[in-house]
Amino acid sequence: MRRAAALGLAARRLRDAPPPLTRVSLPAVPRYRFGRNTIVRCRQGHLFSTIWIPFGSFKAIRLGTSRLQRCPVGHHWSRVKPVNLNSLTPEELAQAEATKDVRIP
Numbered sequence: 001m002r003r004a005a006a007l008g009l010a011a012r013r014l015r016d017a018p019p020p021l022t023r024v025s026l027p028a029v030p031r032y033r034f035g036r037n038t039i040v041r042c043r044q045g046h047l048f049s050t051i052w053i054p055f056g057s058f059k060a061i062r063l064g065t066s067r068l069q070r071c072p073v074g075h076h077w078s079r080v081k082p083v084n085l086n087s088l089t090p091e092e093l094a095q096a097e098a099t100k101d102v103r104i105p
Contacts, residue, residue: 039082069101
């Protein structure tokens with residue numbers, strides 16, 4: 001008797017549950033571009049493009065998610081990080097793509 005009542009309760013809970021979500025909305029995913037023309041920002045705010053290969057570097061010192069690298073805009077050594085491309089204006093993006101770091105073959 002008790003088991004039958006418990007089964008009835010479980011069936012009622014399933015019947016009264018809200019329908020499953022058919023479409024899940026995810027938050028906007030940051031858009032980064034890795035490889036030959038990665039847009040980065042130094043600590044002074046300068047934007048430029050560089051080669052950024054995850055877990056590898058030839059001309060910079062890796063510091064977790066950032067790197068110590070020479071900034072070609074301000075001509076100084078600084079910590080740089082990849083920039084979310086969705087946060088840049090078209091003018092900033094064009095300026096960063098025009099300013100390239102030293103290329104290593």
